[in-house]
Amino acid sequence: MNATGVPETDAARLRERLARALAGSGVPGGWREAVRAVPRHRFVPGFYLPTDGLDGQGLTVWEPVTAEIDYGRWLAAAYSDTTLITQFDGDEPDWKRPAVRHGGAPTSSSTLPSLVVRMWADADVREGHTVLEIGTGTGYSTALLRERIGSASVTSVEVDGRRLEQAASALYECGYTPTLAVADGLYGYWPEAHFDRVVAACSFRAVPPALLAQTRPGGKILLTLSGWLYGYARVLLTVAGDGTAQGRLLGGTVSFMSARTHTAPAFGNPAHWAADLPQRARAALHGPEWITAATEEAFHLRFLAQCAVPGAQLATVGDEVHLIDAVTGSAAALTPHDGGWKVREGGSVRLWELIENVLSAYDAANRPGPETFTLHIGDSGQQLRHPQLPELSLPRP
Numbered sequence: 001m002n003a004t005g006v007p008e009t010d011a012a013r014l015r016e017r018l019a020r021a022l023a024g025s026g027v028p029g030g031w032r033e034a035v036r037a038v039p040r041h042r043f044v045p046g047f048y049l050p051t052d053g054l055d056g057q058g059l060t061v062w063e064p065v066t067a068e069i070d071y072g073r074w075l076a077a078a079y080s081d082t083t084l085i086t087q088f089d090g091d092e093p094d095w096k097r098p099a100v101r102h103g104g105a106p107t108s109s110s111t112l113p114s115l116v117v118r119m120w121a122d123a124d125v126r127e128g129h130t131v132l133e134i135g136t137g138t139g140y141s142t143a144l145l146r147e148r149i150g151s152a153s154v155t156s157v158e159v160d161g162r163r164l165e166q167a168a169s170a171l172y173e174c175g176y177t178p179t180l181a182v183a184d185g186l187y188g189y190w191p192e193a194h195f196d197r198v199v200a201a202c203s204f205r206a207v208p209p210a211l212l213a214q215t216r217p218g219g220k221i222l223l224t225l226s227g228w229l230y231g232y233a234r235v236l237l238t239v240a241g242d243g244t245a246q247g248r249l250l251g252g253t254v255s256f257m258s259a260r261t262h263t264a265p266a267f268g269n270p271a272h273w274a275a276d277l278p279q280r281a282r283a284a285l286h287g288p289e290w291i292t293a294a295t296e297e298a299f300h301l302r303f304l305a306q307c308a309v310p311g312a313q314l315a316t317v318g319d320e321v322h323l324i325d326a327v328t329g330s331a332a333a334l335t336p337h338d339g340g341w342k343v344r345e346g347g348s349v350r351l352w353e354l355i356e357n358v359l360s361a362y363d364a365a366n367r368p369g370p371e372t373f374t375l376h377i378g379d380s381g382q383q384l385r386h387p388q389l390p391e392l393s394l395p396r397p
Helices: 007-023 029-037 071-078 113-122 140-149 161-173 209-213 270-275 296-308 351-364
Strands: 046-054 060-066 084-088 106-110 131-134 154-158 179-182 195-204 215-225 233-239 245-250 312-317 320-325 330-337 340-346 374-378 381-386 389-393
Touching: 007 029, 007 071, 007 113, 029 113, 029 140, 046 071, 060 071, 113 140, 113 195, 131 140, 140 154, 140 161, 154 161, 161 179, 209 215, 215 245, 233 374, 270 312, 270 320, 270 330, 296 351, 296 389, 320 351, 330 351, 340 351, 351 389
Parallel strands: 131 154, 131 195, 154 179, 195 215
Antiparallel strands: 046 060, 046 084, 084 106, 215 233, 233 245, 245 374, 312 320, 320 330, 330 340, 374 381, 381 389
């Protein structure tokens, strides 16, 4: 980049380059025009980028990046198709005096532009629609939406008041005036209901009933479903007049931060759980690599597995893999043995046995992809269905 040191001048060239790159990934023209128009750098005065190595405790080292620290790196990253982490553990940084971070859980970010516009496009957002966005974050995605359909139709809510204050300043300074509110997206935003489209930039364990109630008949909800095994699936639902909804899972490996009220509970020391397991082990029908491998299939299977054991979490201790369910008090430990795995299970729920049942049915059905599954929501709950697999239920919302 031939930088002039003037952000508005340099950014215009970088936005054009980013829009051209998005054209190659199939982003529709109208959304590319929005990318050309919205100055992303105004929404990310600072963010963190990971260094190449880990610290002495094995934690990722995150370097703060601002215009004052490194103008060229800051602006180039702002116009890259990359997610930029802006907050860890709910702690709002002081970007005038930022510090290096060691580890931590990201709690706010500016999502990569290609995913933002893909979400809006997948939700079939059009001019004239009233839209609820859950998770304002930095405000960049809100600005893209406003650029496409106008501010009067857009409501965006954010649970973190400090985040929303900064997003509001950036939006209003850029001339965008959507309706903004500090609110928990789990409950939507009744004052502006009803909506033609609801799109969430965070993930939920199940579809919140308030979002169904606030969507017009025939309207659509696009959100990411997640769980405590960190399995994810995107679903596009159409809401019926009687409050029921149905829709298909979408392909890809998209993940979003969990809604803060849906994050996994702490479970303590895995060794304490393993100590209470019976000593007798059985041969496992399937090994944990089915859901732990770094593959698109394993990404999909983690979501199916957590539907079977919604309270379970994974922990790796040495060469053992542990499943721990802080809700039911159940646990399982898988240990490598003679090229396979042995499993010990205890508690009221046989965690690995339930996952094995899902894996066996999936394998027998010729390993169907996410696009072959549908989610049905009605009086009996939220069920994931496939013509060749047993029905799976999402946890109570």
